[in-house]
Amino acid sequence: MQKIFVNDKPIILTTKVEKEEGFKNYLLKTVDLAKVIRTLNRTKLKEARLIGKKEKKLLKKFLKKLPNVVAGGGKVYNDDGDILFIYRNDKWDLPKGKTEGNETIERTAIREVTEETGVGGLKITKPLETTYHIFKRNGRYKIKITYWFEMKTSFKGKLYPQENEGISKVEWLNKEQTKKALKNSYANIKALV
Numbered sequence: 001m002q003k004i005f006v007n008d009k010p011i012i013l014t015t016k017v018e019k020e021e022g023f024k025n026y027l028l029k030t031v032d033l034a035k036v037i038r039t040l041n042r043t044k045l046k047e048a049r050l051i052g053k054k055e056k057k058l059l060k061k062f063l064k065k066l067p068n069v070v071a072g073g074g075k076v077y078n079d080d081g082d083i084l085f086i087y088r089n090d091k092w093d094l095p096k097g098k099t100e101g102n103e104t105i106e107r108t109a110i111r112e113v114t115e116e117t118g119v120g121g122l123k124i125t126k127p128l129e130t131t132y133h134i135f136k137r138n139g140r141y142k143i144k145i146t147y148w149f150e151m152k153t154s155f156k157g158k159l160y161p162q163e164n165e166g167i168s169k170v171e172w173l174n175k176e177q178t179k180k181a182l183k184n185s186y187a188n189i190k191a192l193v
Contacts, residue, residue, distance in 0.1 A: 001013065001014050002058060002059050002062075002132070003132070003188075004062065004132040004133065004134060004143065005131075005132065005133040005134070005186070005187050005188050006037050006040045006041065006133070006134045007040075007041065008186060008187040009040045009041075009045070009046065009047055009048075009187075010047045010048075010187070011036065011040070011047070011048045011049075011050060011134075012047055012048070012049045012050070013028065013049075013050050013052065013058040013059060013062055014049055014050070014051060014052075014058070015051065015052060015053065015054070015055050015058070016051075017051055018049070022045070022046040022047070023045065023046055023047040023048060023049055024036075024039070024045060024048050024049070025049050025051055026048060026049070026050050026051065027050070027051055027052075028050040028051060028052040028058065028061055028062065029052070029061075031050055031065075033065050033066065033141065034141060036048050036050075037134060037141060050062065063143065063145070066134065066141055066142055066143045067140070067142045067143070068142070068143055068145055069098055069142050069143065069144045069145070070098065070099050070105070070108075070144075070145050070147075071096050071097055071098050071099065071108070071112070071144055071145065071146040071147070072096065072097070072099065072105045072106070072107075072108035072109030072110075072112060072146070072147050072148075072149070073094055073095055073096025073097070073109055073112060073113070073146050073147075073148050073149070074094065074095055074096070074109050074110070074112075074113040074122065074124075074148065074149050074150075074151040075094055075128060075148060075149070075150050075151070075192060075193065076094075076095070076113060076117075076119065076122065076151040076152070076153060077150070077151070077152050077153075078152075078153060078154070078155065078172055079154050080172075080174070081174075081175075082172035082173055082174050083172070083173055083178055083193065084113070084117060084119060084170070084171075084172055084173075085170070085171055085172075085173050085178075085181055086116055086117060086161065086167045086169065086170050087161075087167065087168050087169035087170075087171070088165070088166045088167045088168065089166060090184075091184055091185055091186060092181035092182070092184055092185045092189070093185065093186065093189055094148070094189055094192065094193075095112055095113040095116040095117050096109070096112055096113075096116075096146050096148075097111075097112035097115065097116065097165075098112075105147045106124055106149065108147075109124070109147065109148070109149045109151075110122045110124070110151070113151065115162055115165075116161070116162045116165060116167055116170070117159055117160065117161070117162070117170040118157065118158065118159050118160030118161075118170065119153055119155045119157075119159065119170075120153070120155055120157070121153045121154055121155045122151045122152075122153050122155075123151060123152050123153065124149045124150070124151050125149075125150045125151060125152050126149070126150045127147070127148070127149055127150075128148035128149060128150055128192060129148060129191070129192060130145060130146065130147050130148065131145075131146045131148065131188035131191070131192065132144070132145055132146075132188075133146075133186075133188055146188075148192055159171070159172075178193060
């Protein structure tokens with residue numbers, strides 16, 4: 001079962017048809033995705049479920065329905081175990097961004113974290129879950145596929161928010177601060193952290 005977020009509401013890819021309670025079923029093969037997105041944005045519906053035949057092919061089929069934007073990002077820990085957060089569009093988020101040229105996704109993730117926060121000395125420790133979310137740009141829906149990596153750094157320098165990307169703050173947050181920040185974050189970030 002795969003989740004693709006429209007704001008904080010999930011579109012769930014599944015092979016199981018269940019009785020509709022707080023969600024609506026659609027056939028993946030024939031779905032009008034723009035209509036599903038509008039319905040999620042404009043109603044109290046909690047989620048949408050796209051039903052397909054083969055579990056292994058659900059995501060591949062779904063990704064063909066919208067232009068894909070590939071990004072890399074990091075859940076970065078310092079030596080104190082604090083997590084690096086950015087504040088953008090009035091929400092707490094983790095640093096991430098689009099791939100450039102033919103760089104590897106790992107290179108993208110490290111570059112974007114450094115660009116958005118000023119933090120250097122990053123080392124990837126392991127890959128994390130990949131997240132998917134739908135956004136609208138220039139009147140068209142697109143899906144952002146973000147490959148996340150856990151990273152570590154001993155960086156002690158000044159943090160610099162990348163203001164031209166709409167980032168107003170960059171902060172190391174301890175466990176308590178992280179809990180509080182996640183109350184004002186995105187569903188896919190909450191799942192990652």
